[in-house]
Amino acid sequence: MTTLAVEKGVGAKLRHWRETRRLSQLELALRADSSARHISFIETGRSRPSADMVLRLAEHLQVPVRERNDLLLAAGYAPRYAETPLDDPAMGALRAGIDQLLQGYEPYPALVVDGTYHVVAANRGIQMLLGGVAEHLLAAPNAMRLALHPEGLAPRIRNLPAWRGHLLHQMERQIALDRSPALRALYDEVAAYPRPAGPADEAGSAQEPGAEDPVAYFALPLRIEHDGQVLSFVSSISTFNTPMDVTVAELAIETFLPADRATVDHLRGLPAH
Incomplete structure (x- = not known):
């Protein structure tokens, strides 16, 4: 996997949100019932997280709903959240x-x-x-x-x-x-x-x-x-x-x-x- 692909992937996006929230990999792992090693592998592109893991990390990182769809797409999954017009x-x-x-x-x-x-x-x-x-x-x-x-x-x-x-x-x-x-x-x-x-x-x-x-x-x-x-x-x-x-x-x-x-x-x- 190229560096460019990693930067555009879900790992880099999750790392951005983790750094924005000022959490270490260990702190995020403890909150998400995971391990710092697994978080590291996700962020570097060595491991592809499941859709449930993406959403679990997004929840603990307080990622906005629109951006959660973006994370899912970056990981190769379909969006989970609809965007229904208010006049629907x-x-x-x-x-x-x-x-x-x-x-x-x-x-x-x-x-x-x-x-x-x-x-x-x-x-x-x-x-x-x-x-x-x-x-x-x-x-x-x-x-x-x-x-x-x-x-x-x-x-x-x-x-x-x-x-x-x-x-x-x-x-x-x-x-x-x-x-x-x-x-x-x-x-x-x-x-x-x-x-x-x-x-x-x-x-x-x-x-x-x-x-x-x-x-x-x-x-x-x-x-x-x-x-x-x-x-x-x-x-x-x-x-x-x-x-x-x-x-x-x-x-x-x-x-x-x-x-x-x-x-x-x-x-x-x-x-x-």
Whole structure:
């Protein structure tokens, strides 16, 4: 077997994930009920792992579901995880559950994104915040573009430097794990956006939040202007446990919890639509 073949094989890919997780061959072997010698033979291409072994190692290495299919293919096996479009009839119950969750969270904002931050569902709380956003950003909405584009929400985010840094760091962590070219391209695009003139550039507006808002001491808030009122939210991201489908594995539900009483009062005072 040539060096090039080994580098493209399952062994090299598993070694990459093991090194990414900062595990020794012995540590991985103990977790996977194997031996360091066997792990070494797999990584160097001297031994072909069974499909079950590939999946067992992937589980202990916390490999994303999409990449687990890639490992199986590299080892000569068929993929185990389907990638079902969200609009497929088989996804009907999932979509209904997501819609119910988002509606139940109103009037507070909540949305669902896929692995490259395209918005696949959003509630009226999100739609309320998007007033005034450029039409070209709403045509195929992407959460990162909506937040950071100068014609998106960025001019109204009062702590834009801190929030921008948080979002870019979030993407950097994901890129380090997923190695997605599409995600890397999105990162390069949004990181290059110019900072818009607006509230975030006003004197004192970029200071670290927290002085007037106790929850901000332990969670960075999103501070955004709406109808002359500065709203403050802390966000939480949820994913599905043990997904068996690539599409489901890459979905993330982000909810925005009001970080102060003024935000609660403002949202509850808005007319229902």
